[in-house]
Amino acid sequence: MKPLFVMKKAIVSLVALLFSVISLGAFANDAVWFGNKNATRILHINSTMDLASFEPILNEFVALYPNIRLAYRDVSTQDLYFLVMERQKEPVASLAISSAMDLHLKLVNDGYAQTYQSEATTLLPDNFKWRDQLFAFSLEPVVMLVNKKAFPGVLPEDRQSLLQTIRQHGKEMTRRIGTYDIRQSGVGYLLASQDARQADATWGRLLEAFGNHDIQTYCCTHEIIDDIASGKLAVGYNLLGSYASQRAQEDDRLKMILPKDYTLMLMRTAFIPNNAPNARDAGLFLDFLLSDTAQQMMQTQDLLFPIQPDVNNLNNLYVVSAPGPTGVIELDQQLLVGRDFAKQKRFIRNWEAALEIKEE
Amino acid sequence: MWPKSLHHQNLSEEEITALNKAPSLRFRFILAGVLVISIIAALAVNLVFDYSRKLADLSYDRLLRSALLQMDENVGLIRNEVSIDIPWSAFATLAQADEDRVFYKVESLEQGYITGYEDLHSLPPNPPVLNQIQFYNQEYSGEMVRFAWLERHLTDPEGAQTVRIILGHTRLSREEMASSVTRRAVEVVVLIALVAIALIAIGSHLVLRPLHRIERALEDRAMGDLTPIDINTPKETHHLKVAINHFMVRLQTNLEQLENYTADAAHQLRTPLASLRALAENARDNTSPERQHEALENIVKQCDALGQTVTLLLNQAVVSHRLQTQRLEPVNLLEPITASCREQAVTALHQGVLLSLDCTIKTALVLGDSFAIQQMMQNLIENAVRYSGADMEHASEIIVQVQEFDEFYRINVIDYGVGIPDVEKERVFERFYRGRYDMAGSGVGLAMVKDIVDHHSARILISDTEPKGTTFQVDFAKFRMGSRSV
Numbered sequence: 001m002k003p004l005f006v007m008k009k010a011i012v013s014l015v016a017l018l019f020s021v022i023s024l025g026a027f028a029n030d031a032v033w034f035g036n037k038n039a040t041r042i043l044h045i046n047s048t049m050d051l052a053s054f055e056p057i058l059n060e061f062v063a064l065y066p067n068i069r070l071a072y073r074d075v076s077t078q079d080l081y082f083l084v085m086e087r088q089k090e091p092v093a094s095l096a097i098s099s100a101m102d103l104h105l106k107l108v109n110d111g112y113a114q115t116y117q118s119e120a121t122t123l124l125p126d127n128f129k130w131r132d133q134l135f136a137f138s139l140e141p142v143v144m145l146v147n148k149k150a151f152p153g154v155l156p157e158d159r160q161s162l163l164q165t166i167r168q169h170g171k172e173m174t175r176r177i178g179t180y181d182i183r184q185s186g187v188g189y190l191l192a193s194q195d196a197r198q199a200d201a202t203w204g205r206l207l208e209a210f211g212n213h214d215i216q217t218y219c220c221t222h223e224i225i226d227d228i229a230s231g232k233l234a235v236g237y238n239l240l241g242s243y244a245s246q247r248a249q250e251d252d253r254l255k256m257i258l259p260k261d262y263t264l265m266l267m268r269t270a271f272i273p274n275n276a277p278n279a280r281d282a283g284l285f286l287d288f289l290l291s292d293t294a295q296q297m298m299q300t301q302d303l304l305f306p307i308q309p310d311v312n313n314l315n316n317l318y319v320v321s322a323p324g325p326t327g328v329i330e331l332d333q334q335l336l337v338g339r340d341f342a343k344q345k346r347f348i349r350n351w352e353a354a355l356e357i358k359e360e
Numbered sequence: 361m362w363p364k365s366l367h368h369q370n371l372s373e374e375e376i377t378a379l380n381k382a383p384s385l386r387f388r389f390i391l392a393g394v395l396v397i398s399i400i401a402a403l404a405v406n407l408v409f410d411y412s413r414k415l416a417d418l419s420y421d422r423l424l425r426s427a428l429l430q431m432d433e434n435v436g437l438i439r440n441e442v443s444i445d446i447p448w449s450a451f452a453t454l455a456q457a458d459e460d461r462v463f464y465k466v467e468s469l470e471q472g473y474i475t476g477y478e479d480l481h482s483l484p485p486n487p488p489v490l491n492q493i494q495f496y497n498q499e500y501s502g503e504m505v506r507f508a509w510l511e512r513h514l515t516d517p518e519g520a521q522t523v524r525i526i527l528g529h530t531r532l533s534r535e536e537m538a539s540s541v542t543r544r545a546v547e548v549v550v551l552i553a554l555v556a557i558a559l560i561a562i563g564s565h566l567v568l569r570p571l572h573r574i575e576r577a578l579e580d581r582a583m584g585d586l587t588p589i590d591i592n593t594p595k596e597t598h599h600l601k602v603a604i605n606h607f608m609v610r611l612q613t614n615l616e617q618l619e620n621y622t623a624d625a626a627h628q629l630r631t632p633l634a635s636l637r638a639l640a641e642n643a644r645d646n647t648s649p650e651r652q653h654e655a656l657e658n659i660v661k662q663c664d665a666l667g668q669t670v671t672l673l674l675n676q677a678v679v680s681h682r683l684q685t686q687r688l689e690p691v692n693l694l695e696p697i698t699a700s701c702r703e704q705a706v707t708a709l710h711q712g713v714l715l716s717l718d719c720t721i722k723t724a725l726v727l728g729d730s731f732a733i734q735q736m737m738q739n740l741i742e743n744a745v746r747y748s749g750a751d752m753e754h755a756s757e758i759i760v761q762v763q764e765f766d767e768f769y770r771i772n773v774i775d776y777g778v779g780i781p782d783v784e785k786e787r788v789f790e791r792f793y794r795g796r797y798d799m800a801g802s803g804v805g806l807a808m809v810k811d812i813v814d815h816h817s818a819r820i821l822i823s824d825t826e827p828k829g830t831t832f833q834v835d836f837a838k839f840r841m842g843s844r845s846v
Contacts, residue, residue, distance in 0.1 A: 108461075109461045109462060109463075110461075110501065111461070111501045111502055111503075126458070130458075130459070131459045131461075132459075197448055330455070332455040332458065333451045333454050333455045333460075333461075333462045333529075334448055334451045334452050334455055336451055336462055337446050337447070337448050337450070337451045340446050340475055340476070341475040341476065342443065342444055342445070342446075342466075342474060342475035343445060343446060343475070346443075346445070
C-alpha cells in the first residue's frame, strides 16, 4: 500500500500546484478588450494564442459586429485545461482556444463542451472537427528554428542531421538547444509524445543527446524564440510554425526548418464550454474564424496557417510546403492515450531522467 | 323486337341506393389484404428494429473487444506492481466509432486505481468471471455508454494481483448504424407492402372480371332469350354459370307450362262457347215457344258444364302451382282418397253409378301433396263415372281399392264401363285427347293425373277389368324416414 499512498500524495500536490498556477496566471493576466465600449454584447475568449498573431483577426471581428465587445485572455495551455474544469458550472469565457489538441479533446470527451452547428462548421471536413463540439481552424507545421550565425556547421535538414551536429559540435551546442518543458507546456507535452509515437528510436536518441548537452526548457514559445534571436540558443526544437515563421520573416538571422524526415502538423482548436454565458456570439466568432475572410487574413497578414490553405492562391510561408512527409496529429480519441494518467506520468519521468532534470 | 334490358347507367333510383348500400366484395377483399399486410409489415419492422440494434452492438462490440485486448496485452506486473502502457492502436481502433466519447479505467483489486477515469465505478450485470469479457450498457458522464469489462490474474515471482480493465464508449455510432439499417429495411418493407396492396387491388379486379362478364352477358340478352350462357369463364365461376343455366332451364319449363295452360284454357273454353252461341242462335231463330224453351234449357245445361270446366281449370292451375312451389311432405294417402270418394259418391249415384271404397289399412304414409292427390283421385273417379254410365241402362259400380305392398301402396280405380281400346291406352294421358267425342269431358283431366303422378314419382298403369271396363292402377312409394326413392 505504500507506493499507492505516495503516488496519491504526488497527484494531490501536482493538482494543487497547477491550481495555484491558474489563479496566478489566469487572473494576473488581465483581459485585453476589443471593440466599442458601449457594445451591448460581451464575448470572453480564453486562448493560448499570442495576441500578436490574433489581434488583426479580433479587430476585424469587432469591425464586422460592432455591437459585440471582445475580452481576450492569453492563457497557457495547461492553465486553460484546468480553468475549464474548475469553472465548469459558471465559466467566464464562452470560447476556449488552444494549441494543445489533446487537452482540448480530453475536455470534450469528458463532457465539458457543448454542441455547435452552423453552415461554416458543416462545411468543415470531418477530420478537422469532433462531435460537432471541437473545431480546428488552423493547421500548422511543427518546426525547428535556428540562428544561422550561432549555429555551428551546416544547417540541419532533419532530426538526424541535428543529432549529427550535436555530436560533432558538442561543446558549441551545450546549453544552446531550447525546447518546451513538457511539464509546464501542454502543447510541449503533446509534441513530445507525438514524436515518441512517430519515431520512438529517433526520439530516444534525441532525448539522450539533449540530456547530454544541457537542453534549456521553456514554458512558452516566444521565450525560446527570443533566446534564439539573441544568440543565446543556437536552435529551438519543436516550435509552433506560426510563431517561428513570423519571427523568421522579421529577422534575417533566423531560419525556420521543417524537418525532412517527418513534419508534425498541429491543429489549433476551439470549443464552446458548457454553460457558456454567451454561446451565441462564441458561435459567431467560430464561424468567423472558419470564414474565408479570416482564413485569408491568416495567410496574407502572416498570422497563422489556415485550415483550408486553398482559400487563395498565395504562395508564401503560410502555405505549408514540407520537404518530407507530414504527420498530421489526428483530432480523434487517440489523443486520449497520450494523456493517459499512467502513460503521462511515466513519459514525464522518463523525460526528466533523460534530461537529468530533478523531479520537482 | 324485344327491348334490350337496361345497363348500370340506366338503373332506377332504388337500384342505385341498393347498389350504394350493398357491401363491396372488392372493398372487403382489399381491406382484408391491407390489414394482413400492415400487420405483417409492422411485425417485420419491429423485428428489423431489434435485429439492427443487435447487429450494431455485435459489430461495435468487436471494436471494443479488440481495443480492450490490446490494452490487456500491455498490462504487466513488475515487482508486484501493475503497470499499463496503453497502446495508441487501441484507441485508433476505437476512433473508428468516430464521434463516440471513450472512458476507461484500469484498477487492481490489491493496488486500487491505476489509470483512467477514477470515478468510473462500474460493475457488469452478471457475476464476473475471470478472463471473460462482458459487455453491457450503463450511464456515465450523462450519456449511455457501452462497456467492456475484463478481470484477470497477473502473477510474477514476487506476487499475484487481479487486474480489472473497464473500457467503454458512447452509443452514437451504434445508434446511427442501427437506425440506418432500420431505415433501409423500413423503406423496403413499405415498398413491398405497397406493391402487395397494388397487386391485391389489380388482382381483385381481375378475379371479379368473369363475374362482370357473366353480368354483361345476361344484361345484353334479348328479353325472351333463356338459352344457356355459353361464354368462357374460369373454373371458379363455372358453378355460378351452371347454376344460372339450370335456373334458366327451370324458368323455361315454367314458361312452357304456362303457355300450355293458357292454350288448354282457351281450347276448353272455346268449344262450350261455340256451342252456347249455336244454342243461343237456335233459340233466337226458333219461333215456337216450346222449341225456344228447350233451347234455353240446353243453354242452362251448357252453362253448368262450362262452370264445371272453369272449376277444373282453376283446380288444375292450383295443382300445377302447388306442384311447383310446395315441397312434398309426408301425408296419409287415405285422407285425400277418402275425401274425394265421399265427395264423388253422391254425384256418381245421380248418374246411376255406385262408388265404393275398399280399404283395409288404417294409414298409408307417402311423400306427397294432399291437395294434388285429392285432385288426382277426383279426376280418376270422374273419368270412371263418365265411362261407366255411358251406355248402361242399369246402374253400374266403381270400386276404389287401396292395397299395401312391401315398397308401395297401390290404388286401383276399377270400373265396369265400356273400357278403353288398347290403341287408346297409350294416348289417354295426352292433353286434349278424348277417346270419345260423344261424351262430356275436357280432355285435360287425365293429363293432369299424369302430371301429378309424375311429380310424385309414382307409377300409373291402365288395364282392362274383367269382364269389361277399365282399371287405373297408381303405385305410391311408401314414406320412410331418410329415404325418398322407391
